[in-house]
Every structure is written in C-alpha cells, then in structure tokens.
Amino acid sequence: MRIIVPFTDRDPKSRLTPVLSTTERREFALAMLCDVVDAVEGVGHEPELLVPEPLDFEGPATGDDAPGVGLDADAVERLESLPATVDDRPLTAAVNAALDDGSDRDPVQAVVMADLALATPTALRRLFAAGGDVAIAPGRGGGTNALVVRDPGFSVDYHGASYRDHRRIAAEADLPVAVVDSMRLATDVDEPSDLLEVLLHGDGRARRWLVDAGFEVGSGSDGRVGVRRR
Amino acid sequence: MRIIVPFTDRDPKSRLTPVLSTTERREFALAMLCDVVDAVEGVGHEPELLVPEPLDFEGPATGDDAPGVGLDADAVERLESLPATVDDRPLTAAVNAALDDGSDRDPVQAVVMADLALATPTALRRLFAAGGDVAIAPGRGGGTNALVVRDPGFSVDYHGASYRDHRRIAAEADLPVAVVDSMRLATDVDEPSDLLEVLLHGDGRARRWLVDAGFEVGSGSDGRVGVRRR
Numbered sequence: 223m224r225i226i227v228p229f230t231d232r233d234p235k236s237r238l239t240p241v242l243s244t245t246e247r248r249e250f251a252l253a254m255l256c257d258v259v260d261a262v263e264g265v266g267h268e269p270e271l272l273v274p275e276p277l278d279f280e281g282p283a284t285g286d287d288a289p290g291v292g293l294d295a296d297a298v299e300r301l302e303s304l305p306a307t308v309d310d311r312p313l314t315a316a317v318n319a320a321l322d323d324g325s326d327r328d329p330v331q332a333v334v335m336a337d338l339a340l341a342t343p344t345a346l347r348r349l350f351a352a353g354g355d356v357a358i359a360p361g362r363g364g365g366t367n368a369l370v371v372r373d374p375g376f377s378v379d380y381h382g383a384s385y386r387d388h389r390r391i392a393a394e395a396d397l398p399v400a401v402v403d404s405m406r407l408a409t410d411v412d413e414p415s416d417l418l419e420v421l422l423h424g425d426g427r428a429r430r431w432l433v434d435a436g437f438e439v440g441s442g443s444d445g446r447v448g449v450r451r452r
Numbered sequence: 453m454r455i456i457v458p459f460t461d462r463d464p465k466s467r468l469t470p471v472l473s474t475t476e477r478r479e480f481a482l483a484m485l486c487d488v489v490d491a492v493e494g495v496g497h498e499p500e501l502l503v504p505e506p507l508d509f510e511g512p513a514t515g516d517d518a519p520g521v522g523l524d525a526d527a528v529e530r531l532e533s534l535p536a537t538v539d540d541r542p543l544t545a546a547v548n549a550a551l552d553d554g555s556d557r558d559p560v561q562a563v564v565m566a567d568l569a570l571a572t573p574t575a576l577r578r579l580f581a582a583g584g585d586v587a588i589a590p591g592r593g594g595g596t597n598a599l600v601v602r603d604p605g606f607s608v609d610y611h612g613a614s615y616r617d618h619r620r621i622a623a624e625a626d627l628p629v630a631v632v633d634s635m636r637l638a639t640d641v642d643e644p645s646d647l648l649e650v651l652l653h654g655d656g657r658a659r660r661w662l663v664d665a666g667f668e669v670g671s672g673s674d675g676r677v678g679v680r681r682r
Contacts, residue, residue: 345633360635362592363645364652364669364677382671385652403575405590405638415593422594422615439594441612447594 223350223370224328225262226320228272228313229255229336241414241451242435245290250431254339254411256297257426259304262334264343265350269334271306272320291434297427314380325374333378334368335361339420339428340406341368349407354400356392359407360385367410373397417449453580453600454558455492456550458502458543459485459566471644471681472665475520480661484569484641486527487656489534492564494573495580499564501536502550521664527657544610555604563608564598565591569650569658570636571598579637584630586622589637590615597640603627647679 234251235242242250262269271277279298307323309316317333324331332350334341349359349368356376361367364383375395379387392399409419411428420429421439436452464481465472472480492499501507509528537553539546547563554561562580564571579589579598586606591597594613605625609617622629639649641658650659651669662679670680 342633360653362635362639362649364648383652383669383677386669403636404633405592405635406633408635408638409592418594419592422613423590439613439616447613 223267223330223332224324225267225269225332225334226272226307226317226324227255227258227262227269227334227336228317229277230274231277232274235337235412237412238414238417241417243290246435249290249293250428250435251337252293252297252301253427253431255301255336257339257424257428258334258336258341259300260426261338261341261343261346265346269304270320271301271304272316273306273308274310274316276306276308277301291431314378317380318377321371321377322374330370330372332368332370335410337411338367338407338409339411339426340409340423342406345404345406348404349402352400352402353398355397356388357400357402358385358388359402359404361410362408363412365410367407368402414449418447421449453497453560453562454554455497455499455562455564456502456537456547456554457485457488457492457499457564457566458547459507460504461507462504465567465642467642468644468647471647473520476665479520479523480658480665481567482523482527482531483657483661485531485566487569487654487658488564488566488571489530490656491568491571491573491576495576499534500550501531501534502546503536503538504540504546506536506538507531521661524657544608547610548607551601551607552604560600560602562598562600565640567641568597568637568639569641569656570639570653572636575634575636578634579632582630582632583628585627586618587630587632588615588618589632589634591640592638593642595640597637598632644679648677651679 231248235247238247259269307320309319321331349357355373357370358366359368364385366384366388376392376397389399411420417432417437420432437449440450441447461478465477468477489499537550539549551561579587580600585603587600588596589598594615596614596618606622606627619629641650647662647667650662666682667679671677
C-alpha cells in the first residue's frame with residue numbers, strides 16, 4: 223500500500239494563530255506530521271510526503287516574536303529521509319495527480335492528512351483493513367481525514383464538505399464505500415479547541431510539544447473543560 | 453447487561469439556545485434520546501431511563517415563540533413504555549446511586565448518554581465488547597459519553613474532564629480500563645457546530661428532526677462547512 227501524506231509549511235495551521243506564533247505553528251505542525259509518520263510506520267508502511275515545495279527544516283526567517291520550543295534533531299532527520307513529491311498546485315489537484323501517477327505502481331493507495339495528531343497504528347489498521355473500493359475516515363466538520371483508494375476511477379475533492387463529496391464521487395463511479403468510525407482519525411487539529419483532544423488523548427510528539435509549550439487541561443467553575451497556557 | 457440512559461427535559465441542550473427555541477430543544481433532545489434507545493435496542497438490550505422527574509410528554513407550557521416541528525406518537529409511546537428511575541440529584545450522584553442499586557442484579561452495567569445522536573448498534577457493540585473492568589467511550593471535549601462498568605469498586609464523576617477523572621478513579625481502584633475509539637460515540641450533541649455532524653452522519657430521528665426544522669449543510673466561499681436554517 224502506498225501512503226501519501228500531504229503537508230505544507232506555508233503558514234500551517236493558520237486557525238491556531240490566536241494561540242500560537244508563526245514559528246510555533248510551524249513546529250507544532252511538524253510535530254503532528256512526525257506523529258502521523260510514526261503511526262503509518264507502525265503499521266509497516268513508509269509514507270510519502272506530498273509538499274508544495276521542498277521542506278526547509280532550517281525554517282524561514284519569520285522575524286516572529288516567539289521563538290518556539292524547538293524540534294528535536296531526530297525528528298527532522300527522519301522527515302528529511304522520507305520520499306517526497308513536490309507539487310505546488312492546490313491540495314485536490316496535487317493529490318489527484320499523485321494518485322494517478324501511483325496507481326500503476328500500487329493498486330492500493332491511501333491519503334492520510336498530516337494533522338491527525340491522535341492517529342495510532344491501531345486506528346490506521348482499521349482504516350486499511352476496511353472493505354470498499356474507497357474507505358473513508360471522516361473528519362469532524364465534514365472533512366475527509368484519511369482515505370484508501372483501491373480503484374483508479376475515484377478522485378478526490380477536498381474543498382467544502384469533502385466527506386459528502388467523496389461519497390457522491392464514489393457512488394457516481396459505482397464504487398462501494400466503507401466508512402471507519404474512529405474518533406482518533408476524525409480529530410484533525412485545526413482550532414484551539416482541538417488542542418484539548420491532543421492533550422487528553424495524544425501520546426506522541428505533538429502532545430509533548432504542547433506540554434513543553436506550557437499548555438495544560440483546565441476546567442472552568444462551570445465544569446466546562448478547555449486548555450490554558452502557563 | 454443493564455443499560456442506564458440519563459435524561460432530563462429540564463431546559464435540555466441549553467447550549468443550543470442560539471439556534472433552537474425552548475420547545476425545539478426539548479423536541480430535539482427527545483429525538484436524540486429515541487435514537488439512543490433505538491441503538492441500545494438494536495444490540496438487544498432494553499435501556500432504563502434515569503430522570504430527575506417523570507417525563508411529561510405533553511410538554512410544559514413554555515409560552516415559547518416557536519412551536520417546534522412535533523414528535524411522532526410512536527416515539528412518545530415507546531419512551532413512555534421504558535422502565536425509568538426517578539432521582540432528582542445531580543447527574544453524578546444519581547448515576548452512582550443507580551449503579552450501586554443495580555450491581556447485585558446485574559454484574560455488568562453501562563451508562564450511555566442521551567445525546568449521542570450518531571450512536572449505532574455497531575458502535576455500541578464495540579463498546580460493550582471491549583475488555584476492561586471499565587470500558588470508556590470518551591466524548592469530544594473531555595467528557596465520558598458512554599461507559600461499561602464490570603466492577604462495583606468503580607464510581608463516576610461527570611464534573612469537568614470526566615474522561616481523565618474516570619481513568620484516574622479506575623487506576624486508583626486497580627481496575628483495567630479499555631477505551632473505545634469511536635467518532636460516533638465521541639459525538640455528543642451540545643453545540644450548534646455539532647448539528648453538522650448529525651446532518652452528515654446521522655440516520656435516525658434526530659437527523660430527520662433537524663431536516664424537518666429546516667437545517668441543512670452549507671459551505672462558505674472559504675470552503676468551511678457549517679449548518680444553516682432555511
């Protein structure tokens with residue numbers, strides 16, 4: 223199985239801007255990518271990165287106020303060693319091109335988003351073992367966080383409610399769809415409220431990064447739970 | 453297995469106030485309860501309701517502006533026929549009393565929240581089949597949406613980040629814990645944004661209620677997905 227992990231470090235995780243600086247967002251995004259790579263490797267596959275430009279691990283000079291908490295050298299080395307396809311088109315076009323390009327080499331391909339900080343080998347194994355010519359792990363909010371494609375007649379469309387669109391595209395091509403019911407795969411980390419899920423359920427680099435950056439679980443007097451930063 | 457479903461129709465789903473009237477919130481909450489009852493019965497169990505006062509299906513006179521879209525008579529009749537325990541204490545105390553009261557009669561008890569509009573027999577079966585003296589289906593935001601208790605040494609504490617607290621309580625009592633990774637069971641419906649999940653992934657009365665009430669999936673020009681009401 224060929225596993226494509228799209229990733230960009232062009233202004234990554236912009237919806238976390240209220241709580242993280244530019245440098246921090248970039249580091250946190252890379253930490254999540256490492257977690258996804260770990261999970262994929264835990265199932266016994268080597269992921270391929272799909273990036274709009276070669277990753278620059280030195281990091282751009284941002285002139286940013288907050289320096290970040292740093293990325294460990296092992297993580298950087300590991301990411302640098304992964305095969306990568308560079309395609310600067312928007313996500314949908316780049317993924318479809320990668321799928322088209324690979325379908326001769328491997329009849330089973332998967333696309334796993336890079337911000338699934340809760341992904342585990344167990345959760346991915348459930349997705350990879352699901353039947354269907356297309357297997358989908360829906361994301362919270364209508365997205366498609368991971369999918370397996372076993373038929374070249376399928377193409378992706380990540381704009382809007384992609385979960386619904388992917389079901390429609392599969393139905394139009396008469397391709398059976400399996401849906402995987404996983405909170406871990408449904409949790410893409412976009413918003414500040416998602417950080418709570420990483421703190422509560424993560425056990426990888428992304429969670430450690432948040433802890434190192436001073437984030438912790440906090441409860442208000444009303445019993446509502448959130449994150450706060452020391 | 454004894455399955456307790458706590459429910460209140462005292463100002464239910466108050467965080468949906470921005471989008472639903474009082475009467476509507478009450479109807480929607482009952483529709484979700486019906487979906488949970490359906491899912492439990494689909495696994496072959498009869499749920500027991502745990503309520504602060506006997507349910508009044510005529511509904512209180514609210515003087516509310518919006519009349520609601522109505523509840524079907526079959527649903528009401530079915531809920532009225534379920535066994536119910538009345539306990540007007542707060543949730544934690546009422547559930548612990550119910551668990552204490554039932555542990556002699558049935559060594560395996562479960563507590564399933566009434567707002568799991570995406571619950572299916574398949575998802576509940578995974579929870580019920582999970583090992584552990586305590587099996588937890590975490591809710592998004594740190595809660596505990598469903599749990600199975602196989603040891604009377606465990607007690608619940610629903611205040612705050614109950615998922616973490618329940619793990620701690622189990623660890624302190626030396627009880628192994630299983631965690632079920634289910635997006636369906638993780639999705640309790642509290643906030644307007646949760647309605648999108650019901651529209652996208654539900655197939656029961658709660659989804660039908662939302663559609664009848666005019667809710668639909670909408671996409672903004674930025675690709676972000678949400679719900680809108682006609």
